[in-house]
Amino acid sequence: MSVECFVTGGTGFIGQHLLAYLSAKGHPIRVLMRRPERLAALREQVDKLGGVATRVFAVAGDLEHDNLGLSLADREVLRQSRIVFHLGAHFAWGLSLEHSRAVNVEGAQRVALLAVEQKSRLVMTGGYMLKNHEHLQRIGIDPRHPELTNWRAVYRRVGAYEGSKLEAHFATLQLMSAKGGEMTVVHPATVCGHSRTGHILDGQPLVELIRNLVQGKLTAVPGTPDHWLPLVTVDYLVELMAACAFDPAMAGQELLALDHQSPSLRELMVQVTRPIGLKSPKHHIPLRLLKVLLSIPPVARFLNSSTEALDFIQTTRFDTTAAEQFANRHGLAKPDMRQSLQHTAVFVHSHCMTRGNIR
Ligand SMILES: NC(=O)c1ccc[n+]([C@@H]2O[C@H](COP(=O)([O-])OP(=O)(O)OC[C@H]3O[C@@H](n4cnc5c(N)ncnc54)[C@H](OP(=O)(O)O)[C@@H]3O)[C@@H](O)[C@H]2O)c1
Known part of the structure; x- marks a missing residue:
């Protein structure tokens, strides 16, 4: 069965592979693009990566803008998307706190709101450091009480990219729980090539x-x-993400995508x-x-x-038992x-x- 999807960050590394995988499985995909004029190049890449380019469509927008900068017409079109994959983020060292928050934290909240409004499943991309609780405690985050975090101090300690990814995770969890939205979080390790x-x-x-x-x-x-x-290959990661998105049992769950070997x-x-x-x-x-x-x-x-x-x-070292069991259930080989x-x-x-x- 084909299920329409909305993907942010579809022009990025993981995103391109996700588009190739989903489109090869028959799903139409709308991609949030800051530069929609690059759709032809993106489609070419999707084909090269084994996907079906004609199932990929651009939606002009930007994570930094109110309502993602979507036109009213595009907002209507996106209501067909049953699954929202959020991969968009600005990854770089030395970002400012203001900019990283605007893209990575507020951008994630905007995507989450869109998913809630139209009752779509949100598949959010976190990061494996969120599963290292000792590290979180060390840098001043109590995962059971993230509302007590002094985020400025965290950003100073770990840098603005990582700080904003951590804040985005807890802010989105909080938003989805307050609004009754359905979310699955995948936490990738550092991503290795195909x-x-x-x-x-x-x-x-x-x-x-x-x-x-x-x-x-x-x-x-x-x-x-x-x-x-800790690493995960990009192809295994997108298989896990897609399996999570279509598995009803993964609503409200988090999955650590990390190869313990x-x-x-x-x-x-x-x-x-x-x-x-x-x-x-x-x-x-x-x-x-x-x-x-x-x-x-x-x-x-x-x-x-x-x-x-x-x-x-x-x-x-991380406990990857749940992810291994999930992969086995879905017949995914590492x-x-x-x-x-x-x-x-x-x-x-x-x-x-x-x-x-x-x-
Ligand atoms: N790669 C890793 O090792 C790794 C590990 C753990 C977690 N993650 C997470 O996985 C996700 C995807 O990572 P990636 O490595 O694929 O990222 P990437 O290659 O750096 O791609 C980033 C994507 O975000 C988009 N983007 C950036 N700023 C935007 C904005 N203001 N509005 C709309 N789109 C914007 C980019 O679009 P443009 O083409 O317009 O720039 C691009 O599509 C991120 O959330 C990242 O934090 C990655």
Whole structure:
């Protein structure tokens, strides 16, 4: 059965793959686009990723605008969408608090209101740090009492992108519960390229990491041998998101999309350097020292990184039992992460190196 969907963030990395997956399954999709004149290019990409371009339509709008900047006609058209996927967000290090809140927090609330108004299921994209309760407590968030949070202090501590993602999550939960809306939240780990093609978009954290390795800017492994960057491949992630959206039992539930077999950071570096003929770093650099170095702006610019990136590298292990059971129930097979990393490295090396100087 085909179900009309509304997707924000459909031009982004995860969004493009979600459009390809949903359209291949026969669902028509309306995509919120700041630049709807780019629909032809987006459709071309959807076809390349295995989707059906003619099922993808643009709706002009912006998360930062009241009522998402939708025309009255488009607002009417969107009432047909039974499922609203919210992936739109501004991801970057060094954002201002005002801007990140306007897009990531208020934007999420606008999308949630639209979903409630028309009684659609909202599938919201969070992030795996929301499932690290020790981390949340450490930075001043009690998940049972998020209303007591001093958000300005949280933004100062973790940076505006991550702060706004955390605030958006709790603000949307609160809004949906007050209005009686139906919501499912998927919390992705850091997203790896497609498990077979390695496809990934520039700007993704993993692309920056691989590019830094190729350019000789990352010559030591951050953290200790126990540190890891939890990952999920983009194809498995969109399968989980779609399965969540169509499963009535997932209303009001959260799902952690994280491959607990993601390797340690050191092993990750081995996997991404090997297929492109590079040596991977052997020595470790303590995170505290790296944080100090990255707090010096010219060093951060040279290393092409930010202290904001470091919180995602951690030793915490996550309980993924519920997600594994969910995937089994839906017959979803988790791709091999080591192979996916190798494909991603080859893709990045062939397509994403032009932004900097390659040594
Ligand atoms: N990638 C990861 O590793 C990861 C991990 C955990 C969670 N997530 C979450 O997953 C979601 C999607 O991530 P992604 O990596 O696919 O993001 P992405 O590639 O950076 O794409 C961001 C999307 O948001 C749209 N957007 C940004 N500002 C907007 C605005 N003001 N109005 C409307 N649309 C706007 C962009 O549209 P334009 O084309 O107009 O710029 C683009 O479609 C985000 O919520 C992110 O926080 C991602």
